[in-house]
Amino acid sequence: MPFRRRQLLALGALGAFAMQAQAAEPAAFPSKPVTFVVQQSPGSTGDLVARALGDALSRRWGVGVVVENKPGANGMLATSQVARAKPDGYTLLVSGSTPLAFNPHLYPNVPYDLRKDFSYIAPIQDAPFVLLASPRSKLTSYGQFVAAAQARPGELTYGSGGVGNSTHLVMEMVVEASKTTLRHIPFNGVGPAMLSTMTGDTDLMVSVLPSALGQIAGGKVVALAVSGKARVAQLPNVPSFEELGIQGPPTPGSLVLIGPARMPQPLVERINADVRVVQQEEALQAKFREFQTQIFSGPPSAGAGRFLREYEEWGAFIKARGIQAN
Known part of the structure; x- marks a missing residue:
């Protein structure tokens, strides 16, 4: 094979190898925001x-x-x-x-x-998620919530960030596990649902824990239970879902x-x-x-x-x- 042809083939192979290496190793990423x-x-x-x-x-x-x-x-x-x-x-x-x-x-x-x-x-x-009650509801424990809800089916209300939102579905899991019937009030976002629970317009809700800790510490809502197997360090006196027998899909x-x-x-x-x-x-x-x-x-x-x-x-x-x- 003539030298020039061998040289061109070698250069072509080298170029192909370089392109493969570039595709395999994104060394240039990121080059912009x-x-x-x-x-x-x-x-x-x-x-x-x-x-x-x-x-x-x-x-x-x-x-x-x-x-x-x-x-x-x-x-x-x-x-x-x-x-x-x-x-x-x-x-x-x-x-x-x-x-x-x-x-x-x-x-x-x-x-x-x-x-x-x-x-x-x-x-x-x-x-984790946390089950919350409005101070106006006078509910201070999970047991009180279950007793009140079973005594007055459909009277207690809960807010959520919207139909199908995680705050809605996790609350439905609590409702099923507690064998209660609550009235769902969906809001356009978790923030309005939290405000409604704080003011007492709705009685209950669930929230991701980080979004609720400030309101819990300020006494604006009452923590009744946290999702998962164990209690959390931030709320050592609040029982976990597993302690209370609340079972269902993994909390999202x-x-x-x-x-x-x-x-x-x-x-x-x-x-x-x-x-x-x-x-x-x-x-x-x-x-x-x-x-x-x-x-x-x-x-x-x-x-x-x-x-x-x-x-x-x-x-x-x-x-x-x-x-x-x-």
Whole structure:
């Protein structure tokens, strides 16, 4: 073979190898700001966690991380935006369970599939839920709540962030476990539901613990129970769901970093590794302690596995209870 031809073939092979290496190793990422799309409003737990994680990653990456709040449609607006984004890692979703695990069982035409349309990158945080009572209700324990609700079926009310919201479904789990009948008052967001419980317009609600601790400490709501197997350090005198015999699907308090489908696996692993590094930093851990939430760290499969389990178990619960979105 003539030397010139061998040289051209060698250069072609080298170029192909270089392109493969570039695809396999996303060394240039990120070269511009990254956007975190958040389903909740500014000031919510999800928003605060996304901003804290974004700040930590921006220091590590040397580029900005912009948080874009896009609430609405039970999280479907933000989730749909990321499902349609380029799979280059520059548009990512900070997601809770509601849009991915719940909505497909609540709405007839959800415009995405949690198994096909997303790349699960990294788990971020986990937090328990807390059952709350209005001080005006005079309920100060779970036992009192059950006795009052069973004595007056359908009279006690509970607020939620909307039909199909996690605050609605976890409360339905409590209702089923306690064999009570309550009247559901859905609100447009968790904030208005919390205000209604504080003022006594509704008697009860459940909330993610970090969002409720300030109101509990200020005596504006009364904590009756916390989800999970064990009591939490912030409320050592409040019994856990397991202590009280409240059983059901896993409580959906996690947040996961997610991208569009077809993200290159090396890029997914690179971002996952960076998230896990900053989760070990004292600055981010201090922020999580300030938010009264827990770091949830692990490989990409950990976040995907959590949501898929919730999709199956909560789907069966939603079907059995006959819950439908308006």
